[in-house]
Amino acid sequence: MGPKSKIQRLIKRLIPSGGVAERAVKSGIWMAGQNAFGRVLQLVMLIILARLIGPSEVGLMGIALLTLSGVRKFTKMGLNSQLIQQVDSNVDAYLNTTWLLEIARGVVIFTVLFVAAPFIAQVFDTPRATDMIRVIGLSPLILGLQNPGVVYFSKNLDFHKRFVYYLSGQVVQLTVAVGFALYEPTAWAFILGFVSGDLMMLVLSYALHEYRPWPSFDRSKAGELINYGKWLTASSILYWLYSEGDDAFIGWLLTPAALGFYQYAYQFSNAPATEIAQVVSSVMFPALSKLKEDTSKLREAYLQTLRVTAFVSFPAAMGILIISPSFVQVFLGPEWEQMIPVMQILAIFGLLRAISKTFGPLWKAIGRPDYITKLSFIRVVLLAIFIWPATEAYGIVGTALVVTGIFIFPMMPMDMYLTVKAIDGTFTQVLRELVYPLFASGAMAAVGWYTASLLDVPPIVELPLLIVLGVVVYGVLVLFLESQFNWGVRQNFETVLSSIRA
Template sequence: MANIRKQSVTAFLWSGLGQYVNMGLSFLTAAVLGRLLAPTDFGLVGMIVTINSFLLIFANTGLSTTIVQHKEFGKDEHNSLFTLGLVSGVIASSILALLAPAIAIFYKDDRLTMVALSVSPTFLLTALTQVPQGILQKQLKFKLLSIATVSSALLSSLIAVYLAYIGWGYWSLIMQLLLRAFLLLTFCIYFSRQAISLKWTPSLYKKIYNFTGNLTLFQVVNYFQRNLDNILIGRNFGAASLGIYSRAYLIMTTFNSAIGGVISSVLHPTLSKKQDDIAAMTRGYGEIVQYILWLSCPVMGLCAAFAPQFIHIVWGANWHSVVPSFFWLALAGMHQPVYITLGAVFASRFQTKSQFYCGVVTTALLVLAIILGLPYGIVGVARAYSIMSHLIFFPYMYFVWCKVLQGRFQAFLRLVLPPMLFGWTLLLITILTTNNDFPAFINRNFQFSTAFIIAGLAWLLSLCVVFLKRVYPSVKKTLLS
């Protein structure tokens, strides 16, 4: 037991380190590529990545999650799942290759035919990665998993920057996708230390169907929630507008993954060990949600308040048109890292069907918001998405907290309201003290104020020092219990 506790804390720390290093690499690479490539380059690749994300659902089929959740699985089951990943990866790659001409017609850009054909192997590589990655997660070997993730990201980013520098344009981004998928597969297979062989076991696939089937259905629904805005912007406004919007969206999702993803990757195997103690699971998850919000609300509030300066530093002066969209998406990012952890809760309670139904409802509402915002351009889409995201947060969390975890909603509110109110207060005070008219701030640049950035960062640092001393011990206790 003591060894498991030690492994849980070590896994949390290594997962966090890997996520934050990846975030730093992502921002650094994006900053460099943003100065070497045009918005059209990012938009063109963004169009195909949007299609990729849908087919990737069927290439993955929740294999890594299945391995983590089923503690009784051994080598034979792993080999059978690897074979299933191979088959699903080949099918997904073939579908994208066949759809390449149709994708080019849909987006009205002939270049997308070759782009789609070139990117299609990533499905096979990603599908094959699921089993060795799941084995490492199940064994809480997040140190090795972090090394694999960071190494593949670093090497592929360096090559992408070099290719962009010598004039490869959007092909440098495509090579980055291919190399990262290949390197991650190679590292995960090596670190898992398990000889992989092919084995077809229909009885096993039938056994896991309900779990993986509902999980896959949720991912299909969630795909439209996460990507419909990109699809519609690319279709209606072209590659340049999508390139601008995708830069704003990338910052939000990168931060969400850095906060929610680092915990979610460890949270699932940790909660799975507490399947028989719902009270401990609820208490531990609540402390983790509080920890996430004390980080995400102030940080994203400051990012929204200093949106022009932030974009100028990260992307450069040529990307100022990203600012209005980023402002609204940063507001949504104040609470969105919590959503990333919900999959671990549903999976650990074997309620992937409930997760699917929740996904249908939330996706329908967000899709409606995106459609309503579309006539007002990319800023209208970002604004509508942000507002709806805030409106559905508490109803969604009520269902998770009270129905799935069987907790009291008053207890949940006591955990989440203080950090959320603090984040909004910080945002409003920062805007008011920088002497900016609020509506004008959303639509135009305002004077760079180094003093207020330093003051805001100092405020954030003091916040982290004070509250992490109180919240982090609770998170650590959850992992140790």
């Protein structure tokens, strides 16, 4: 059997099928692949743009993205979450209404951004951002027109189709952005790439799913969808305030260049956490929604998810903490070195964020999305209290310390309390899944830090050496903990492999 036939056979095996557990595992593999490839494409684009257009232009494109993200979050209705959460496998009766609601939302967002763009640019003291904000406002208008049938990619755990749908948009975005930056090295390269990627996803939404929407509106179904989504709308607004409010504050108080440093530090330090969180939330929510009636199965599924999340996110965060100086010097250049301490602090934030992303899907699956909203409100209040004095005193380092510190306490303890309550479990069960990877990755980081202090080699040599050393040390410690304390990671991998072979 040739290599091509083997690849085709593997892909066929990975197409989600079987029971909920098997479909969830296979979907997780597709989602992990999607996010890994997607993140690589995005980081490659960001690295190239950093070299071509510089921190100030990066900050300018960041202002346009912040504005779009804010309006999107303030108008999010959570329609797809309601359709995924429903027990019924067929939700066709809702799709036309969903489609019209999303189109209306897209029109509203575009109109608001077009009218408000000059005022927003004035707030950030960047007149050039006006036209960029208007053009990037086309994105929600384009995506509002996409086929609502794509919700079945998540609802039915058909993530192989979502893989093609999402990555094709990322490839187009990278190609257009880099191509334009080579011609004209300005923030416009990213803006045009962003919109082009959305156009590709619009086309593929109709190519990959057979459903064809028609303009018909059902008021009762719209009311049902909006009633469920009200908590998600509120939590979406609060999420923007605490996840991107720090970016907006830096752009307003400091400079576009400072915003560029902070956003890049976040992007690169949180890349693993972002992808882990995306896989977890996308696969975990529909899978747990199918198990919500059986508490013991729900608890088991959640703890296994937490174990895998912690197994990957702990070493990723600790590794970034150690390699940040050499990474920035090799890939971004000397003008970006101001972001190194921020990147190291935000690596810890990324770890906490990845772990916390296992909480939200669980709460939504059991019908308590209000938990997300209420906790987000507390986080926003704390951020509003501390961010100004910290940023004024220590710049973007102070901002990073506040964002991370709030997550450590009091948010994480409260998150864990509600999660233990939701699965009818104990704190010991949850903490057990965190202790082993904390020990292994902590020891890995200590060895890496000590080695880095001894090395006297160029950054381009130091970086791969530290990465290889970290992988080896963490791997050895994982094998030790698994053999001596029955961690449970081997069982998780055996489940994945058996699902692939099935």
